[in-house]
Amino acid sequence: MKFSSRIEACSLSPIRKFRPYVVAAETKGRKVLHLNIGQPDVETPAVFFDAVSTFREKVLEYAPSAGVESFVEAVREYYERLGISLTDDDILATYGGSEALQIIFSCILEEGDEVLVPEPYYPNYDTFVKVTGAVIKPVPTDPEKGYRFAAREQIEPCITERTRAILMTNPGNPTGVVLSREEMRTMAEIAMEHDLFLISDEVYRELVYDGQRMSSMLEFEDAAEHVVVVDSVSKRFSATGSRVGAIVSRNQELMGHAMKICQGRLCAATLDQMGAAAMYRSLSESYYAGIRAEYRRRRDTVVEGLRKIPGVQFRIPEGAFYLMVTLPVDDAEKLQYFLLEEFEDHGQTVMYAPGEGFYATPGKGRNEIRIAYVTNPEELRRAVELLGLGIAAYNAKRGAV
């Protein structure tokens, strides 16, 4: 049977290959602490479950293709509170941020087109772009300069006549970089001057630390035709299993095309949208301040632990709940196998996401890792400690060979 060359070019999750080794370690009675997953242990607000369980219709009907009205309205009001004026036509409900990206790419990409993405980047972007026949062209960044990318001299050399869009995650996954107002302005200007879509994945919007304000590319109204925001309730409300997101853009031609796909797949799940609407309506700035404080505490725990490990390099992440760390080892994947197969301390070991999976450029990221700080501070403290012990044991063994 013949398959599409596009799907042949896609990959399964790079982290999957470690799964048998995790199982083997656990079978030996070892506890594996996880710094590799994006599933927070923060509780989903009760208001979500209340809304879902008090649904009183006899038939669970299709939602409108553009979204349940109360959800679209709640999203509009949420942006209004951020000082961003939208109409309901600027919002389409999707199955999470993932479907938002799939729909946007289906509207703008075809065979041979290019999307610029600063690397390291969220690996699933690759799948979404490749199934259209287009490719991601990575915008190089420098770990030593904190992975910043929003500068003309970094972006513009990568633009070709096949470039259709720039895709960025702000706050950044996996880097934790948060763009300054000036950097956002630069990105808007590049998009306008080169007539590109600027797809801004802002699903971590609330998670900014150190007094930064929550922001959105939608603030730049002169770039309205270019800016497309990807949004989701997954991280904002710790409801990753609800799969409710949105495309937000004032480009009505884009939204008209996106609506064709939304109608084609009929609608996003009705009950989940109702639960999401209830969260947007009921939870205010005090809720966001609470989760922000919680993740900040977790970030600080990880940072404090990393500072005790000789030779690691990193910048303090400004947002989201990830950071990239350069390790004093030859190869972070080899270290991961060592940690799962040979290492243990008091019956425990640790897992992270090796850095190479976040790069499109071959060989890059080999001694980098991504840490997700989504579990409780006590577990995080121990996990980072195990990382330090593991690195020492690994390098001692290599030196001894």
Place this chain on the structure above:
Amino acid sequence: MKFSSRIEACSLSPIRKFRPYVVAAETKGRKVLHLNIGQPDVETPAVFFDAVSTFREKVLEYAPSAGVESFVEAVREYYERLGISLTDDDILATYGGSEALQIIFSCILEEGDEVLVPEPYYPNYDTFVKVTGAVIKPVPTDPEKGYRFAAREQIEPCITERTRAILMTNPGNPTGVVLSREEMRTMAEIAMEHDLFLISDEVYRELVYDGQRMSSMLEFEDAAEHVVVVDSVSKRFSATGSRVGAIVSRNQELMGHAMKICQGRLCAATLDQMGAAAMYRSLSESYYAGIRAEYRRRRDTVVEGLRKIPGVQFRIPEGAFYLMVTLPVDDAEKLQYFLLEEFEDHGQTVMYAPGEGFYATPGKGRNEIRIAYVTNPEELRRAVELLGLGIAAYNAKRGAV
């Protein structure tokens, strides 16, 4: 801004253009009865809502990318009861039948490829195929022969070297055709001989009348590499808003590729899958017999009404909850505008889906309509009566001009 030529080739729902006319009719105080929609008024089983509202975890986490385990297991057991043996690896949970189709097409289609679909067909297939850059090649059928398609002399002349798959809906939307065992065998043999995927959309599986048995292309184990079944709880359990479906195939290479996309979009909604699992587990043949009897009653009501309208032609539908009817008018779209703008009987009028939207071949279906029999028999009886009165009034007016 430049958009994909593929999305430019897609259309918004053809029924949308009537929306302003419906609003205008309703503003004049008229009641519009609907024969055009696929949203049944049959109650969603309470067990769905019970499962969803008794969810007791504190965090609504991502489901596994392949599906919530209890859902996959429940689907496997459901097929087991149909006499079809599957492993969990043969099942991937999706956002309804729609995403199942999107994923399958992303795995097998690229620019210029062709999918054979007997016409008339479900119009959203067009969107799913066109966004990949492929095209639907319609297999012609004859209204006077009841729209049957599963014969070598109809299918084989349409196969070219770019044909990758045959897509069929069985039981049929919009035709109500249910394939006989011999016809299913023919389709399996054609797929095997020409090395094509046979994508069988079986979301109406339970809705077969007149003593036919529920069946599936999965019964033909010798065609296992070719058969891909699209399934969904939407119609089976009258839960269209839950968006839970599945890809079911024993072709492990296909499932491996599909898993790349499933991992890319992370998972389908967790709670909805739990509700769906509960329905599969709790509801037995007596439930299916009940809904089958209910839809059969509705079908018979529509058939009885249509028989009273002079000049209409149709075959009694064998399955699903639709039928195509050839009307004694020049143009079913013009009649629809007339019904909404000029016609009324005791303040009521009627709406259906004009036939042209179900054909890829230009000009075909102009005097045909699709009727969905998803509302209660009383309303259906009156709606069909209005159709007859409307046809008479329309033709009288045209004769008088």
